[in-house]
Amino acid sequence: MDYIISVLSTYFDNADLTKWIVLGFAFLSAVAFTASIGILIYNLSNPLKQRLHTISGPDHAHRQSSGHKKIDKTLESIEKYVTPKSKTEQINTKQLLMHAGFEKTSALTSYYAIKIILTLIALICAVIATNFFPELTSQKVVVYTLLAVGTASFIPNIVLSKLAERRTKALRNAFPDALDLLVVASEAGLGFQAALNRVAKEIDSISPELSQELQLVCQKARIGISIPVGLNQFIERTGLSELQGLVSIITQSVKLGSSMGDTLREYAVEFRDRRMQKAEEEAAKIGTKMIFPLVTCIWPGFFAVAVGPAIVKVLDMFAGR
Incomplete structure (x- = not known):
């Protein structure tokens, strides 16, 4: 936090103004993140429940359809800013979203919006976390921040791949x-x-x-x-x-x-x-996969029980001499 404030202080003479700018940016990021989570939950709603709500009454269906239109318009307005320019990446991501069960036209925009919000949240959290370690140099702060941002931007890819694989x-x-x-x-x-x-x-x-x-x-x-x-x-x-x-x-x-x-x-x-x-x-493949838990978990305990007492006796014998 102090590092960002010091950098922004080169552009603003007032230190209090700089702090308020950073806090305002953090507040807007939190609000955007909450809105993105709400949109994601909305897109994950069960189609059967949507159908039941539609059957329940024309007034409710009209309100629901108007809400759908507002959200779709909001997502369409930010689509060109959050989606990548590469058509190949868009096609691959759409295919993964379809395999995971997200077939709405706004799913692609919602996915990339969530990635951007997570990246911003990770950036702010990394900067705040490094503030508690004043012994860190500026280079280490930048490296840790970049690692946090890269991890946050890559997590949605892993989650989406796992969802698509599980559904398939x-x-x-x-x-x-x-x-x-x-x-x-x-x-x-x-x-x-x-x-x-x-x-x-x-x-x-x-x-x-x-x-x-x-x-x-x-x-x-x-x-x-x-x-x-x-x-x-x-x-x-x-x-x-x-x-x-x-x-x-x-x-x-x-x-x-x-x-x-x-x-x-x-x-x-x-x-x-x-x-x-x-x-x-x-x-x-189970036999090969079992090698790693055997080596890392079971074998150390086995050697500690089987060989440990002998090692203790040898050490005691040398200590006695």
Whole structure:
């Protein structure tokens, strides 16, 4: 804090004015951070709850839609200032946000706004923390501040990657069960679209995320989008690239008029085998992964118990001489 005040004092003659400027900047950063957290929680709201609020009454729905519009306008106004200029980075970030379940158009702006606010908060906290260590030199203060800022700007990337990975894994684990239900519904006489709609409703108790994605495919099919196109968009949103074979099989079955039930049954067996092979691969890695906790946690304690008494006796023997 004193270092920043000393730097700003070169531009302002009044020391009290400099302190008030720094405190004002810290206050504005805290307010912006709180607003960003509120926007994030708002974007994370459950779509089912939004639907229930809409059904509850026209007045409430009107107020909710007006609130949505105000927030969207605010995010649109700051979009050009917070989002990066690189189109490649924007596309990659949007893809990760979709895989994590954030499909709103304002999700990208909210994500980068949170990154900027966290960076500012980390900068202020680092400066305040270094104030309690007056023995630190100016170079160390700058280095620690840059480390704090870099860490704060990198944390959202890690969190987003973990969220996307966890959601994709949950969808991948639940999809074989959905395929089995789809086979049963197709063999019961339902068409593919009707069977998919029924599966989307039944799978909700097991995987709400997969249920929402399949319902979205059915909704797009109702407005005229073909099933293969809707499934390709489903793969793009979820990151389940291994389902590309399913789209090809369904397209081929529609063109040739072959049995959809037999085709889906064969693919369900193949997809389940892939999941089993993935589980076996992860199980084979356990032995290697256990080396690190064994070496760092268990072996030191074992040597302390097994070799410790002998070392104590040797030391006592030499001390006695």
